[in-house]
Amino acid sequence: MKTALITGGNRGIGRAIAEGLASDHRVVIGVRDPEAGQTAAREMGCEAVPLDLTQPESFELALAEIGGVDVLVNNAGVLIDSNLINDPEGFETSMQVMVRAPYHLIRLCMPHMAQQGWGRIVNLSSGWGAFAEGLEGPGAYxxxxxxxxxxxxxxxxxxxxxxxxxxxxxxxxxxxxGGSSAPLTPEQGADTALWLARLPDDGPTGGFFRRRAPIPW
Structure with a gap:
């Protein structure tokens, strides 16, 4: 059974991804709040490890506790509604949580994946991060x-x-x-991530998808 790590997997889309993978994976959720994480893990029948993406020193310890990751889902994110020029701390936090942390987690998971000759990495992004859609959203998101x-x-x-x-x-x-007025459920939002986590050997790589279809960068 392959092991999947989902960052921020105790609620929202991350939780829906964790629940969706639990049928055929050993699922571990990486959580900033250990107590909330353990509660969510018990409810889902999975495992939880402390993993604060703003503290890179926690990464190696968490991965050592897991013992090898086959599927990495970089789900956790922050949405800081501030002025880019006036909030350098918000910029740094956004880049740490949504760029630097995913990079270093990928790097640290790579030896096990390479040894197995198999791995799937899913990065939770957004249309707001597409040049084709105008790089929208607040702050540095x-x-x-x-x-x-x-x-x-x-x-x-x-x-x-x-x-x-x-x-x-x-x-x-x-x-x-996303707020309560959003039209999609977390399960609907998780669907493409679940598909990418289970891609066959001839599946795509280096792509950007929505509803299982490619979208422009």
Missing amino acids: GLAKAALNALTHALPRDLPEGIKVNAMCPGWVATRM
């Missing part, structure tokens, strides 16, 4: 997602054979971040 998209697009040239990485936009989902 769109910029960070655009950088995550660029990382996704560039990584395949340096990944070992058998490892695939893709980004996806879940759409406007009714979560704490």
Whole structure:
């Protein structure tokens, strides 16, 4: 049974992804709040590890506790509604959580994936991070997602054979971040991520998807 790590997997889209993978994976959710994470893990029948994406020193310890990740879903994100010029701290936090942390988690998961000759990496992005859709959203959110998209697009040239990485936009989902008026459920938002996590050997890599279809960068 393959092991899947979902960052921010205790609620929202991340929780829907964790629940969707639980039928055929060992699922571990990475959580900033250990107590909330353990509660969610018990409810879902999975495992939880403390993983604060703003504290890179926690990454290696969490991965050592897991013991090898086959499917990495970089789901956790932050939406800071502020002025880019006036809020450098918000910029740094956005880039850390949504670009630097995914990069370093990918890097740290790579030895196990390479040894297995198989791995799937799913980066939760957004249409707000697409140049084609205007790099919208508040603060540094769109910029960070655009950088995550660029990382996704560039990584395949340096990944070992058998490892695939893709980004996806879940759409406007009714979560704490998306708000209650959003038209999609977390389960609907998770669908493309679940598809990418289970891609066959001839599946795509280095792409950007919404509703299981490619979308422009």
